Amino acid sequence: MDNDEHEHVIEVTDLRRVYGGGFEAVRGVSFSVRRGEVFALLGTNGAGKTSTVELLEGLAEPAGGRVRVLGHDPFAERAAVRPRTGVMLQEGGFPSELTVAETARMWAGCVSGARPPLKVLGLVGLAGKTGVRVKQLSGGERRRLDLALALLGDPEVLFLDEPTTGLDAEGRRDTWELVRALRDDGTTVLLTTHYLEEAEDLADRLAILHDGRIAAAGTPAEVTAAQPSRITFELPDGYFLGDLPPLAELGVSGHEVEGRAVRLRTHRLQWAATRLLVWAEQAGVELRRLDVRSASLEEAFLGIAREAAEAAGTKEYAA
Structure with missing residues (x-):
């Protein structure tokens, strides 16, 4: 492992993503994430958060720019990256008739070096639900299962897309504690969230996306200090x-x-x-x-979004 990979496990340079019809969802995004860091991507709906994360996960090829995860191109070198990462999508889509334990065992069979499924289910608070069918779980319990499956491979890099959506206050706090413990053990976490309190509480650094571009970045304190x-x-x-x-x-x-x-x-x-x-x-x-x-992160977020929208409107008017 070279020094650069040791320091930055995620590197994004001028990243771009274009959908059919020419819509540019990600417009020259650049940032890096250090090993053992929690990094949050924030933004309103349509800002480009999920589009960016999918490129980092190797689910699509960028239209331009460069992305490296653990020193590799996650799309072209997926085989080198995927075993070392965990992914929690917004919706897992698991078979509804399987029980929680069956689902975890099935997933473990697809993961290199999987940890014991029951142990991981216990980490996310599902130890008492192992015999329950997936279709009988609440929305919050399904999010816990999504997280458990993302953790089965003991990943070096963990992608969390809206990890606490549907969780009650206790479940959200439990998830925060688990993310902190993972970070303290050296796991690098990149998350997207609509809960600004979550980002302010968890993130070591963050970036706020607006219209496919980064409008502000830094520690939560640095971003709020600008407001x-x-x-x-x-x-x-x-x-x-x-x-x-x-x-x-x-x-x-x-x-x-x-x-x-x-x-x-x-x-x-x-x-x-x-x-x-x-x-x-x-x-x-x-x-x-x-x-x-x-200023709170929420105030900073709203202020940055407003300023970015006003700037875009001014440019459009001037054109």
Whole structure:
């Protein structure tokens, strides 16, 4: 194994995917994933997440660009890549009449060096469902089975496409704990998810796709730091927005007022909050319903999607 493969087990450069009719779903995507890292691909429906992941899994050949998984082309060198990877699709499509244990044993027969099926079923919380037919499982239980089968080969790289869809809160948390344990054992995990809390909690790094391109990438903290934090409160009785310290001095980049409620946006949260509270103390007033918080990944995601859409609209208008 060379040093490059040791450091980056997934490398994507200017990746493109075109469907029939000329629709370009992936438009020059580039990113890399380190060994033992959880990397999340986020984006609205149609952003290109699943199209990108299918190219990484070797299910289709790129229309352009380059992709390497464990140092190999996953499409042209599938035999070298597939035994070392696990794939959890959005829908497994397993025979409905087989039991959970029968399904796991059948799948284990197709996997090189498979782990004991019952042990893996226990990892995902299906130890008590081994005799139940697949058609009798709930949607969340089927997702657990999908995950179990992806883990049977003890993969070095694990692809998870919407892994917690259909799970209740407890099942989602259990899955998060399992993903963390896999990462801690050295498994590289690439996941797509619509749950931004999931990405914020699990991902070491992430990329946000919009219209087939990467609109933002980095750690969750880096991505959210690019968006303004907010301070909300109610104006004291008898006071108006103009009675506050000048917003420019507070480092405020934008604001909204609705009745007595004020929302300030700032990239200098501590500075703005400190000076606002000093002013309130000196004025002898209380800022009711005060809420001071950094941007969440959800706010960053919505802001990035909005900015990307506005930029695309501007370019289209200019053309």
